[in-house]
Amino acid sequence: xxxxxxxxxxxxxxxxxxxxxxxxxxxxxxxxxxxxxxxxxxxxxxxxxxxxxxxxxxxxxxxxxxxxxxxxxxxxxxxxxxxxxxxxxxxxxxxxxxxxxxxxxxxxxxxxxxxxxxxxxxxxxxxxxxxxxxxxxxxxxxxxxxxxxxxxxxxxxxxxxxxxxxxxxxxxxxxxxxxxxxxxxxxxxxxxxxxxxxxxxxxxxxxxxxxxxxxxxxxxxxxxxxxxxxxxxxxxxxxxxxxxxxxxxxxxxxxxxxxxxxxxxxxx
Amino acid sequence: xxxxxxxxxxxxxxxxxxxxxxxxxxxxxxxxxxxxxxxxxxxxxxxxxxxxxxxxxxxxxxxxxxxxxxxxxxxxxxxxxxxxxxxxxxxxxxxxxxxxxxxxxxxxxxxxxxxxxxxxxxxxxxxxxxxxxxxxxxxxxxxxxxxxxxxxxxxxxxxxxxxxxxxxxxxxxxxxxxxxxxxxxxxxxxxxxxxxxxxxxxxxxxxxxxxxxxxxxxxxxxxxxxxxxxxxxxxxxxxxxxxxxxxxxxxxxxxxxxxxxxxxxxxxxxxxxxxxxxxxxxxxxxxxxxxxxxxxxxxxxxxxxxxxxxxxxxxxxxxxxxxxxxxxxxxxxxxxxxxxxxxxxx
Numbered sequence: 001x002x003x004x005x006x007x008x009x010x011x012x013x014x015x016x017x018x019x020x021x022x023x024x025x026x027x028x029x030x031x032x033x034x035x036x037x038x039x040x041x042x043x044x045x046x047x048x049x050x051x052x053x054x055x056x057x058x059x060x061x062x063x064x065x066x067x068x069x070x071x072x073x074x075x076x077x078x079x080x081x082x083x084x085x086x087x088x089x090x091x092x093x094x095x096x097x098x099x100x101x102x103x104x105x106x107x108x109x110x111x112x113x114x115x116x117x118x119x120x121x122x123x124x125x126x127x128x129x130x131x132x133x134x135x136x137x138x139x140x141x142x143x144x145x146x147x148x149x150x151x152x153x154x155x156x157x158x159x160x161x162x163x164x165x166x167x168x169x170x171x172x173x174x175x176x177x178x179x180x181x182x183x184x185x186x187x188x189x190x191x192x193x194x195x196x197x198x199x200x201x202x203x204x205x206x207x208x209x210x211x212x213x214x215x216x217x218x219x220x221x222x223x224x225x226x227x228x229x230x231x232x233x234x235x236x237x238x239x240x241x242x243x244x245x246x247x248x249x250x251x252x253x254x255x256x257x258x259x260x261x262x263x264x265x266x267x268x
Numbered sequence: 269x270x271x272x273x274x275x276x277x278x279x280x281x282x283x284x285x286x287x288x289x290x291x292x293x294x295x296x297x298x299x300x301x302x303x304x305x306x307x308x309x310x311x312x313x314x315x316x317x318x319x320x321x322x323x324x325x326x327x328x329x330x331x332x333x334x335x336x337x338x339x340x341x342x343x344x345x346x347x348x349x350x351x352x353x354x355x356x357x358x359x360x361x362x363x364x365x366x367x368x369x370x371x372x373x374x375x376x377x378x379x380x381x382x383x384x385x386x387x388x389x390x391x392x393x394x395x396x397x398x399x400x401x402x403x404x405x406x407x408x409x410x411x412x413x414x415x416x417x418x419x420x421x422x423x424x425x426x427x428x429x430x431x432x433x434x435x436x437x438x439x440x441x442x443x444x445x446x447x448x449x450x451x452x453x454x455x456x457x458x459x460x461x462x463x464x465x466x467x468x469x470x471x472x473x474x475x476x477x478x479x480x481x482x483x484x485x486x487x488x489x490x491x492x493x494x495x496x497x498x499x500x501x502x503x504x505x506x507x508x509x510x511x512x513x514x515x516x517x518x519x520x521x522x523x524x525x526x527x528x529x530x531x532x533x534x535x536x537x538x539x540x541x542x543x544x545x546x547x548x549x550x551x552x553x554x555x556x557x558x559x560x561x562x563x564x565x566x567x568x569x570x571x572x573x574x575x576x577x578x579x580x581x582x583x584x585x586x587x588x589x590x591x592x593x594x595x596x597x598x599x600x601x602x603x604x605x606x607x608x609x610x611x612x613x614x
Contacts, residue, residue, distance in 0.1 A: 007496065008492065008496065009492075009496075010496050010499070010500060011492060011493070011494070011495025011496030011499045012492055012495055013301075014499035014500065014502075015339075015343070015495045015499055016301065016302065016305055018335060018499075019339075020302070020305040020309055021309070021332075021336065022339065022340075024309050024310075025336070031336070033329070033333075034329070034332055034333040034336045034337070035333065035336055035337050039337065042340055043337075043339070045340075046339070046340030046341075046343045046344055047339070047340065049343065049347070050339075053487075053488060053491040054298065054302070055295065055298040055299060055302065056298075056484075056491075057298070057491060058294040058295060058298025058299075058301070059291045059292075059294045059295040059298060060291065060294065060485050060488050061290055061294070062489065062492070104500060107503055107504065110507075112305075112308065114328050114332055115335070116305060116308045116309045116312060117308065117316060118312070118316055118317055118320075118328055119312065119314050119316060119317040120332075121329060122329070123326050123329050123330070125322065126322035126323045126325075126326050126514075127322075127326045127330075127514075130517055204544055204545075204549075204552055205333040205336070205544070206329055206332075206333035207330055207333050207334055207337070207509070207513070207542055207543075207544055208542065208544060228322070
């Protein structure tokens, strides 16, 4: 009985988990943690249409079941005449059915936990490290207009990272103030002295997030800050005083303060 | 849509209640369940997340993002499949196809232009088409071609790459040729039904028994059945994709990317792992653009929409494991050949 119920309703329940998660994320403005804003309306519209079907599915009595493997196996041997036993299904099909139902139940529970119980979060520095920071700047660069000569007042860490790549001449930055917000992730080359103020750049969904950031020169930064902390920084771009490391230009900060994670932590 | 549609007597006989009150009870139950899930979401304590390490948290974030991104496409695919099976007149789509097998597959590989869903939405649609009489080989042609030969994919690929390096042209032609090749190979199979899972074969056998019920009811029933087949596969596939991404270093793939031969295989491996929809994969790979050779990008853009972790999980609802292994090998070899050729010419 329970097995049949799970087999029939697992899809509806999983759909409902996805729908509630999507609509709630949309309503609380957090959908951007997972997908690019250009999909917002599409995701929410499909979720609402799906919701109509889910509720309707409960309202209608099920149509006659297609025979599934378990009942097929039970029904096929016609010579099963002395079925006085109370086991309508042969033990093997029965066990397979039980395992399938148990797996389905686990999937539903885990999906509920992941989408409805866990608080939504951004990706962490673990992924930033794993995806090697600024490895994608060269190509992002190719697809964005040149930033050299632009008004730097509203530049994000992404813009600064691209600009540093487009124009490595330190003189250019002499009169430019940097004012950015990002999270802390250690520089792989010079973790003692340099960390990145980073954001994830998202083109489709969090799966393709690329870490991108501005290197900050601050020896002994680990004593004041920890990875994944969000910081607001002001300062200027200067030559990297440390000789090691790949970054010729770094941000030397004037002010550096712990701040709240921005409502939209990713950049697009 | 009315909830008081007469129910055939043998269903109503399940209980002594009238169909009307049954419907009302079911509806109440459904609404209660929706409220329960909403309540879980609203009441879940914020602190739960702090118990997880960064990597575990990122695993969940990545997997959830695949689910949230794919779910609307899966729902759209199921709706289109319902449209084809329940609302279009019997044989409407198939009657207008050419008789000649080759011409027929060519037309089928263009169906994506009319039905622009990405690959995750195509699986329910292909199932619907098989139930409506499309042969197994033809359904594969559709399944493989539609995610590439559809307007949304073509536009996003154009936006990302323009006409650079022949990437767009190679993607379109490559997808078309591989899909038709696969359709041709499987059209020569002696018993095509054996390529399908026993469960789906059973559905096919019953597809033509018209159930005495209104179209609305059949639509809702199909929605229930299709989600039961697709959604577990989507969730499990997304979890596997998330797990691999946390485990496999991107660095490794990017390092391999500089070599004209290895880069092709590296990007095919990446496509297999990340499992993102064909509608948007061009933007994704653009982020790596200059790291990789154009042939590798073409291999990524051709192989990814056809075969990846999530797609295999979804296709497993319909095809046997053996069939999927063959399919993966053939599509993989063909995509690799295409990528290497583009690199050789570049």
